[in-house]
Amino acid sequence: MNFILEENEEIIKKSADIGYGGKLSRSNNELILTNRSIVLIKKSLLGKVSDIIRFPLSDIAISNGKAQVALGQRDIVTPTLDIYFKSGVQSFRFTWEDEVNEWVNEINFVLTGNSDIYKKDDLAEDILKMTDTFVKASKDVKKVFGIDSDKIMSAKCPSCGASVKGKAGETVECPYCGNYYTFDE
Numbered sequence: 001m002n003f004i005l006e007e008n009e010e011i012i013k014k015s016a017d018i019g020y021g022g023k024l025s026r027s028n029n030e031l032i033l034t035n036r037s038i039v040l041i042k043k044s045l046l047g048k049v050s051d052i053i054r055f056p057l058s059d060i061a062i063s064n065g066k067a068q069v070a071l072g073q074r075d076i077v078t079p080t081l082d083i084y085f086k087s088g089v090q091s092f093r094f095t096w097e098d099e100v101n102e103w104v105n106e107i108n109f110v111l112t113g114n115s116d117i118y119k120k121d122d123l124a125e126d127i128l129k130m131t132d133t134f135v136k137a138s139k140d141v142k143k144v145f146g147i148d149s150d151k152i153m154s155a156k157c158p159s160c161g162a163s164v165k166g167k168a169g170e171t172v173e174c175p176y177c178g179n180y181y182t183f184d185e
């Protein structure tokens with residue numbers, strides 16, 4: 001059983017070790033966000049794909065310009081991504097809270113163009129700003145020397161159509177199918 005992208009469907013985000021279902025269900029599933037759907041790749045005990053469930057993004061409720069997705073808590077140690085579909089809520093168990101927040105932002109970005117739902121706390125924000133300044137400074141230095149190899153480019157994987165990102169001249173592995181793609185210099 002293979003997950004096949006639909007025409008013009010692109011993979012945006014992918015996470016492993018996802019739990020789905022009752023408390024005793026396995027947590028070795030994969031969750032994929034595309035520009036169309038959230039796809040749950042259910043795996044058997046031996047890691048084989050046993051089922052593929054598509055949840056269309058168009059079924060996610062939107063209210064006040066926000067997609068109804070949120071970080072939940074199954075128990076003290078298990079953060080969940082709770083998605084409110086028109087047909088009911090679906091809950092996916094994650095390992096890390098931050099990863100759930102990234103999903104919340106990405107889903108919002110795809111559905112509403114707003115990716116700023118979860119903001120880092122002030123300290124984290126300051127660190128981000130500092131990092132930003134350093135990155136800018138080093139870019140300026142590179143510009144002075146005429147080096148601009150830092151630009152991230154995007155291309156379609158020739159094998160599966162997923163979007164791959166990389167720099168000029170770099171060879172990257174497609175996050176979905178494992179095919180290698182080399183960006184032009």
Ligand SMILES: [Zn+2]
Pocket residue numbers: 157158159160161162174175176177178179
């Ligand atoms: Zn690919």
